[in-house]
Every structure is written in C-alpha cells, then in structure tokens.
Amino acid sequence: MVVIGGGLVGLTTALELCRHGVDVLLVEKHAVTSPQPKARRFGFRSMEVFRSLGLAGTVRDAARDLAGHDRFAAGETLATSELQPMWGGAPIEPSPELVGPEPPSLVAQDVLEPVLAAAAADAGAEVHFGFAVTGVAPDAHGVTVETAEGPVRARYVVAADGARSPVREALGVTRSGPGAVGAPAVNVYFRADLAPLVADRPFNLCTVAGGAFASVDGRHRWVFMTSAGRQDWPAVLRSAIGAPVPDLEVLSVLDWCPEVRVADRFRVGRVLLAGDAAHVMPPWAAAGANTGIADAHNLGWKLAAVLRGEASDALLDSYDAERRPTAAFVADQSVRRSSARGVPDQEMAHPFVLSAESIAYPEGAFVRDDDREEPVTAFAPTGRAGVRVPHRWLDDARTTSTLDLAGPGWATDVDGGERVLLRPDGVVAWRGADPDGPERHRRELLAARALPGGSRDRRGCRDGDP
Template sequence: MTTAHEHVPVLIVGGGLVGLATSMFLSQHGVRHLLVDKHPEVTLQGRARGINPRTMEIYRAFGVADAVNEAGTPFADDAGGVRCETVAGEWHWLFPPELPRAWPEHTAGTFNLADQNAVEPVLIEAARHNGAEQRFETELTAFEQDDDGVTATIRDRKTNETRTLRADYMVAADGRRSPIREQLDIAKPLQGQTLNFVSVIFKADLDQIIERRAILWLIVNEKIGVTLLATTAKHGRWGLSIGYDPATQSPGDFTAERCAEIIHGALGRDDIPVVVQDVTPWTQEVSVAETFRQGRVFLAGDAAHTWSPAGGIGANTGVQDGHNLAWKLAAVLNGSAAPALLDSYEPERRPIAQTLAELTELRQARRSGHNPEHDEIDDLHWALGQRYTSPAVLGAPYGTVFGDVLDLHGQPGTRAPHLWLERDGERIAVHDLFAHSFVLLTGADGKAWLEAADNVEVYRIGTAGENVELVDVESEFAHRYDLGTDGAVLVRPDGYVAWRAEPGTTDPARALRDALATILGQS
C-alpha cells in the first residue's frame, strides 16, 4: 500500500543521539520536521558514553540539562580509567580519578558520564513536547534531490506501508556506513587502522572484585588479548568490548558461551556467574567525509566523521553538528536568512572534525601505551576553544581551528565567553541566553544599541547599581569580552560570536543592520 505525497520542511534520517538532538533543536526553533529510524527507540547497548561541558551547556540552554543530569546519576561515582591484566588483579591508572568534571570559570556545563541509551529518551521527550514527529522502525528506502528539495520514500517496517515525502532539506544522521552518503557518492577515506569489536552486555555481580567504579578498564592479557570493560546505567549490568581480526573471525563466532569465557578471562575469576544479554558488532575507524553537504542534503555525526571512542569526542561533536545546522535551517525556512547561510555549515564543522580526528588518534595511542611520551589532549581547549571561519562570521581571524580558551575574548568565530549573570534576581549563565535568536551584548553605556536593535535581543551588562538588564555577578564582562562600556558583540543562536562593534560606533543601527544582512546571506 502506498499513500500520497506529503511535504515536510526537514527530514532527519537516523534516530541516534545526533538525529534526536537535531530533532530537539529544530523543534524548539519551531521547524516542522520528520525523523525516521529503522530501529526501535532504545537498545541495551550504551554506545556513545560521556557528555562534555560544552554539550551540557547547549542542553542547558535548551532546557534539558536537569533531565540529562538525572540520566547520568548512575554514573556519578565513576572516575578515572584503569589498565590491568584482569579486573581482579592489580590496577594502574590510565588517567586519574581526580581529573576535574567541571571548569566553573569557563562554563556552567559539567562533565556527565551518561551513556547514549540513557540520554536518548530525554531528547525524544523534549522534541515531541515541542511538536516533533518521530517514527521508529521506519526506514528510508529511496530518495532523489533536485534544486528545490528532496523526494524520499519511507517504509514502516511493522506494517510495510510506504510513504513518499517531499522535504526542503534532509539531514543524514544515519551512522558510520550512511547509505545516504554512499548514494551521494561522497568519499569518506579511512585515516589509519580500522579495528573491529563486538560489544557484549552482560549481567554479573562484580562488587566483590571492584572496590570503586572507574569510567573504563583497559584489560590486556595473553588469554583474551585486549578488551575494554565499562559500567552501564543499571547496577550489575556491564559492557565489554572485545577486539577481533575479521581475517580469522566473524561476529557470529561470539556466541554467548564464547563471550562468557572471554568475560571470565577479563575478570580473572571463573567462579562469578555471568549472563550474556546482547552481542553487537561495531567498527572503530578514523574517517572524515570529503564534504558535509551535497545540494539539499547535509551529513551530521558519524555519517560525516568517525574516530576512536576515546574521550567521547565523536558523540559530542555530532550533537554540535546538529546544533550548528538547526538554527541555520530554521532561519532559512522562516525567511529571515537567505539559503546562502547554509553554505557556512561545512567550513565551520568540517575543519573541527578533521582536527579532532587527528587529535583522538594521538589520545588513543597515548592511552594504549603506543605513544606514551605524547602530551595528553587538553579537553578544555577542544571542547570550548573551537573557532569558526565562514561567511556567517564577520572579521574572524585566520588561524588554528582551536584557540587557547584563556586567550579568547569574544573574537568573531569563537564561543562567547562564559559569564555568571543576574536577571530579575535569578542567577543565569550567559549561554542560557543563546538558543533561539541572535543576542547583542553591550555594556552599561550601550543605550544606543538598545535603540538600534529591532530584530535581535539586546542586553546591557553592568553592576548592580547601573541601569542594565543583566547584572555582572563577578564583574568579568569587561575583561572577558574586552569591549569597554559601549561596544557590542553579536552572538549567534549557537553561542558563537558573529560580529563585534568596538566602542564609539557612530551609527549603531546601520552597523548592526549591515552586519546581520551579511551574516544571513542577504547582502
């Protein structure tokens, strides 16, 4: 049975973390869309693990940080990474449990160790609350695009009913193998070695051999080779990643009995009862697509870039892909921006992905002991120091993809520096303001900017005794933004500085109007 064509502004293909986050962002921007995914809503496999402070900062601005933190509660005591021959044997710290989980001087976000299947229900509920249509167990079976949009055929796997849709744009969040990317013939060349694993979810009482929970255990011994043990959200349920050589083995070789043998070898105890619940193969590779866009189709998350899971960088980067793209799609679809704004997606996100691919390889080598002399990657700078150079940023200095967070003062193309503020007696973070619209920040003497702006939100920031909309709780605005009292910075909905006006701007209304027109592709 085939039903008639219907129209949807955006079609998202893929209902993992990246697709669901993009759905949530679009729904809060008021963009009608449809998300489809061939799988059920939630699986046993945790897959991506760990949310960095920048992503939590974004979740906070979109009102889901509390729920995500609640999802991470079972992991609150996990800390540090362990290398050992067996879990019951002697441990050595790969990275110590004392590493900080927050950078309070730089962001209101904190590290959260929740895994993907704990966070996805939060994103599903938030998106649906704002009108998102999401269909699981529904697959994309065909698509073609032209200058005006994408025609897609989807099939309900339960009823076998097909629907033909017409979408203005399509977001491919359909994973590492991305059939959409393959059909578009977009190359995603491998960089370095490909590793193959099966992920085993099992039940076991390990309290007798684990005195404290770590984030992960890297287990290396002659009996089982290399495995990686991780906690899950449910007490007594664990995940073990087992490496294998596809030249001599296949995922089918890992029966429940064989997995139980390997688990006992990793634990160093054969007397602990083990119940294998799920076995799923996965591949670790480093690759970045040669382009993140073709026509009206955009790649996001693993469809655009994959690398080792070290540090949880992949999932966070994918969510931030969706965050970057969603506001631009919203602006184009509601008519406030020209389609040219979408040209900024690839030059902003692809250099980040390429650089992180290289950095995560170095991190993986260091933690596995293959390159121990190499310095650890600074999480602070890769999470908060990303820099954009694109037509959607005016005056961005050319330079490295990542800047020194301690030396960023609201330059165009960088994340707006963190501030604690007070509004009507309520303490907020400056990034709480950045979600749905452009925001202009100015100092206490910036009255002219209030009068100049009629299509952006404007806030004066100053001390409690001044006539301002936001009180600078820690008196850091002047230092962190380097603006004086009557300069201004224009911040995009994704929290990045788009433009800045130095003190003494003679015609604020015209300067702001011209800047916005250029940023939005209208000039």
C-alpha cells in the same frame, strides 16, 4: 522538514528545529532506539546544548547511576585494579567550573536516546520508528523522501542515518581520511552484579590485561573492550574480572574497527549530513557523538532562519565550511589520544578544548575582525569571532552564563568596551566598537553575502565587497 535517523544526532537535530519553531518529521528504520550503550561521555559542549533545550536536568537525572564514576582504574584484573590519579596526577588548568555552565555527564546512549525521543515528541516533532527510507531525490525546490509507506515531500532533509548512511551513498558523497587507524576490536556487552567487587573504586574505564572494562550503570551492566575474534566470551570475561561471577550473562558482541572518514561534502543541495553520516572517528571520550550533537546545534538555527525566510539559502553553505574542518580536527585528536602511550605530542589539544569544542572555525557565518588566535594546546579562550563564546557567570547566584544569552535568537553582549554579537548557537559572530555593528552584521550574515566568511572586517565590508 525531515530528519532521517533516530539516534543521538537525529533526535538532537529534531529538538533544535522544534526549539526554533520548525515542523519536523523524524524517521528511523529501526523499531526502537539503540539497544547498545555505545557513547557514554557527554562533554561540556553537549551538556550546554542540552541546557539550551531545557534538558540538562533531565539528562543528569538519567545519568544518576554513573554519577561519580569519572575516574580511571588499572590492574592485572578487575578484582586487583586500583583507581588512578585524576589527569594522570598532573594538575589541569583551569578548574572545570570555569569551563562551562554545565559539567560533563556520563550516561549510556541506550539510556539517553529514549529521553531525547520523548522530549522531541513533547516538543512537537512527529517521531516515527520502524519507518524505512528507500531513497531521497533532491531538486531545486525540495526533496522527495521515498518510503515504504509512500513519498514524503520536504523543503530540506537532514541525514543523520549513521556511519553507513544510505543517503550519503545514494547521493554519491565520497569520504576522505586514513580509514582504519587501529586493529579490529570487539565490545562484549554483559550483565553481572559486580558492585560488591568495585564498590570502593567507582570507575568510568578500567584497563586490565587484554582489554578494558567500561561502566554502563556502575553495577549490573558493563562493556568489555578487547581485540576481535571468536572466543569463549564468558570464560574471557571471568578471567579478566579475576573473581567468581555466577550470574554473568553475555548480552551482545559488537565487532568494530577504529577508523577516520570524513565526508567530502556535508551539504548536497537540500540534503545535509550530520553525525556519523558525515564523520566517523575513534570513540575516545565519545568524540563522534559529541561532535554530532554540535553539528545539530550549528545546523538547527540556520535551517530555521532559511525556512522562515529570514536568511538566504546560501547561509547553509556555512554549515559545511564550519563543521567539516572541525570534524577533521576532532577526528585527528581522537586518533592521537587513542594511540598515546606516554609519548609527548606537541599537537595534542587540551582536553577542555575538545570537551567544550572551543575550536576556531576557519571560515563561515561570522566576521573575523582581528588577528587574535584561539589556543589549542591550552584552554584559554580569547572570545574571537568564529568560536564558542567563553563562559562566565553573569550573576552572583551563578544561574546565568554568557552561553545562556543567545538562543533561540541572536544576542549582543559587551566585553571590555566592545560589543559582541552572538549567534543563536553561542558562537561569536562579530565584535567591535561600532554601535550599529551588531544589527548590520546580523543582517549581512543572514543574507550570506560572500559566505563562507571569516574575512577581515572593514567596518562591515567583506573581502571583495565594494
């Protein structure tokens, strides 16, 4: 199994595959992990994925510099800014402790990626940086991955090679979406000891006249986000800071433009797209990174089941059926939240729905057995099939969650007299009273009969079955 791309999503994919016992070769064209902070906020669902990999504590240790930096600040300059009330001063329900077993975490991408790379190598993945892929050629039996060092043969390939994905382009996969959804912007990554200036107001983001500051480590490393254009960046930064900063050093300047583009196919034969290769969206709350990590969680167990001969190759069609509409939904919500200016939006999802990715799959590897609807504008998970199982603690010590039941295998739980079949990724696959239902439906889903699914349950028969 080959994973192309050594960023957050490629590394998480490799970890997921290793967890399921798959031999993995990961190749990344760059010599090192990302030197840019980029994504920094990892939500409930991403932390649940890291928890399932045994890495939640390791990630939190890497995030220690930004512990407590979850507030927002605003002012004319950084020096005159003030912390703002959480959630805009309005109460938010439910309490975050009820959403998931792992709270969100702030950790810069350039800090997290080396942690994941080391963990992948420790888990048994063969990880190669500075290893360029020059082409991929899928056929009926596998994929030939062309590299400067020679061809590599794999049964399947996951392309997590970024927004400009050469693999996606080579396969001719088109993308849909509005494209640019905002003006060109720039991230100015700089170093300066600002801790004395902001010691009394630790923040995640601070909006000022002309831009916004993001904390990278809460003391020396920062990003200033503003409109694009060549400027005297040290002068711009000192003006926005509003105080003398003798040690300021600009480390890099990264131009970007907020856009929405979702691949029209997430699967081309034996090649599957994940992360930015499959979807790009505005960076609100690191939406793209979190969605990509969930891609890896969804795909890992399916690939492993197929490679072990436990599942039909058609099971992989459910990856596109589930993840493509989810990416489109999250991208739309990211645009709404990035452009919100206090104007009510009746279609804006509850922030916990997005952070926990408590979003119903319209179809896929599950059996829809009732008409209950999963709310979007409020976080009130129903436990219906095709959605992440709602979190609840199963012991008084609060060490085991319902989300811990599944993975790396399937699991069965009981909820109010109903049996609940959980997939290895913690998504509800079926629920009902039939005592033989869990095993029967597990076999049917692995066989991928009539997938993508989501059809009504007629005591185990899918639409169109005799």
